[in-house]
Amino acid sequence: MSNxxxxxxxxxxxxxxxxxxxxxxxxxxxxxGHLSTLWFAMVLRDGFALTAAGSQQPFAExxxxxxxxxxxxxxxxxxxxxxxxxxxxxxxxxxxxxxxxDGARGLRDAGLRLVTLSNGSSQVxxxxxxxxxxxxxxxxxxxxxxxxxxxxxRTAYEYAAGACGTPLDAMTLVAVHxxxxxxxxxxxxxxxxxxxxxxxxxxxxxxxxxxxxxxxDLAGRLA
Amino acid sequence: MSNxxxxxxxxxxxxxxxxxxxxxxxxxxxxxGHLSTLWFAMVLRDGFALTAAGSQQPFAExxxxxxxxxxxxxxxxxxxxxxxxxxxxxxxxxxxxxxxxDGARGLRDAGLRLVTLSNGSSQVxxxxxxxxxxxxxxxxxxxxxxxxxxxxxRTAYEYAAGACGTPLDAMTLVAVHxxxxxxxxxxxxxxxxxxxxxxxxxxxxxxxxxxxxxxxDLAGRLA
Numbered sequence: 259m260s261n262x263x264x265x266x267x268x269x270x271x272x273x274x275x276x277x278x279x280x281x282x283x284x285x286x287x288x289x290x291g292h293l294s295t296l297w298f299a300m301v302l303r304d305g306f307a308l309t310a311a312g313s314q315q316p317f318a319e320x321x322x323x324x325x326x327x328x329x330x331x332x333x334x335x336x337x338x339x340x341x342x343x344x345x346x347x348x349x350x351x352x353x354x355x356x357x358x359x360d361g362a363r364g365l366r367d368a369g370l371r372l373v374t375l376s377n378g379s380s381q382v383x384x385x386x387x388x389x390x391x392x393x394x395x396x397x398x399x400x401x402x403x404x405x406x407x408x409x410x411x412r413t414a415y416e417y418a419a420g421a422c423g424t425p426l427d428a429m430t431l432v433a434v435h436x437x438x439x440x441x442x443x444x445x446x447x448x449x450x451x452x453x454x455x456x457x458x459x460x461x462x463x464x465x466x467x468x469x470x471x472x473x474x475d476l477a478g479r480l481a
Numbered sequence: 482m483s484n485x486x487x488x489x490x491x492x493x494x495x496x497x498x499x500x501x502x503x504x505x506x507x508x509x510x511x512x513x514g515h516l517s518t519l520w521f522a523m524v525l526r527d528g529f530a531l532t533a534a535g536s537q538q539p540f541a542e543x544x545x546x547x548x549x550x551x552x553x554x555x556x557x558x559x560x561x562x563x564x565x566x567x568x569x570x571x572x573x574x575x576x577x578x579x580x581x582x583d584g585a586r587g588l589r590d591a592g593l594r595l596v597t598l599s600n601g602s603s604q605v606x607x608x609x610x611x612x613x614x615x616x617x618x619x620x621x622x623x624x625x626x627x628x629x630x631x632x633x634x635r636t637a638y639e640y641a642a643g644a645c646g647t648p649l650d651a652m653t654l655v656a657v658h659x660x661x662x663x664x665x666x667x668x669x670x671x672x673x674x675x676x677x678x679x680x681x682x683x684x685x686x687x688x689x690x691x692x693x694x695x696x697x698d699l700a701g702r703l704a
Contacts (some may be wrong), residue, residue: 303660309533310533311634323684331680414576437534458556460550464507
């Protein structure tokens with residue numbers, strides 16, 4: 259491997275975890291399943307708004323608050339707070355994408371250091387990776403809660419570099435979200451975009467260094 | 482009027498303009514109408530991400546780029562770029578909400594100075610207010626394109642204060658978006674939330690100073 263990145267920094271929500279079951283949680287409570295996608299975009303929108311305004315709140319609080327906004331006024335089959343709790347419970351019981359276990363083990367076996375850096379809590383990442391049987395492939399599970407700012411603020415990536423004792427330009431962010439790729443690139447990291455769905459990459463964001471359609475393809479691309 | 486705000490600063494997209502016709506633009510090209518709401522949340526999400534990362538792009542470029550992401554992979558009735566152009570054309574032909582003309586004239590007639598501050602272009606605001614016959618109720622049409630940062634970054638509100646020659650604490654932001662209320666409040670402005678739909682206000686954002694269900698109710702609330 260020529261010039262291998264010393265640390266691979268993984269985004270967690272939607273990059274490692276599969277959010278597909280969230281649509282069922284919405285239909286469970288009597289709401290349209292397609293609102294799950296809107297809800298997740300709103301959580302990020304509001305989290306980034308707070309970041310842009312110089313503030314920060316825990317991901318779970320934004321998740322529940324944005325759910326109240328999305329679900330208010332719908333004809334739900336239970337009261338609003340019970341519906342919010344049911345949907346949020348689903349978020350903490352997600353599994354990983356099919357390509358994640360083999361992909362992560364392959365990268366670890368190739369001698370790379372793997373960490374996570376999530377806008378969510380470290381606890382959610384811990385439970386997700388433990389359930390998937392790949393917790394031991396990751397050295398550190400980092401959260402922006404300890405960084406003082408959400409990604410894609412530069413501060414968040416700098417925090418990860420400090421926690422790993424590695425300069426930013428020796429780190430590679432791996433994510434499905436173009437906004438994360440863009441922020442990491444602006445901070446000086448190389449980047450990998452996982453595009454599992456054949457999506458288009460917005461031209462207003464910094465392009466990724468590498469693009470793969472599955473995590474299992476990454477070790478070969480970095481070789 | 483006791484302690485009247487010297488300047489009312491209006492958000493434009495969705496606060497003055499009615500985005501409802503955008504759903505029809507999506508169905509026109511063969512896409513589900515509910516995607517219009519997701520698309521607008523994505524535009525703001527990505528705009529705020531760039532803001533958090535210290536960058537900025539024009540609203541129209543984000544609008545078109547996010548549309549490509551939303552529409553890719555759907556069974557459209559025309560090619561992707563033609564569909565994007567059709568939807569974006571709708572965005573520049575929107576009308577104002579029913580309560581806006583009388584509400585704006587009433588506030589101007591009460592002796593208040595009205596300006597706009599948009600994350601979009603001043604030209605879109607100019608055309609919108611001219612079509613509605615209320616351009617002359619507004620002193621200045623300001624855009625974050627001249628501020629160096631999108632709302633809700635403090636810089637954007639400071640730019641408006643400078644352009645109006647008014648201290649931030651003598652300005653009142655009027656918006657339907659809680660993220661805008663929150664950012665303006667953090668910058669030192671008082672705020673008015675227009676809640677036309679009976680929505681819930683997220684508890685992770687700074688609450689508004691005033692809440693009205695229509696712009697026509699505002700002059701009375703400020704009296």
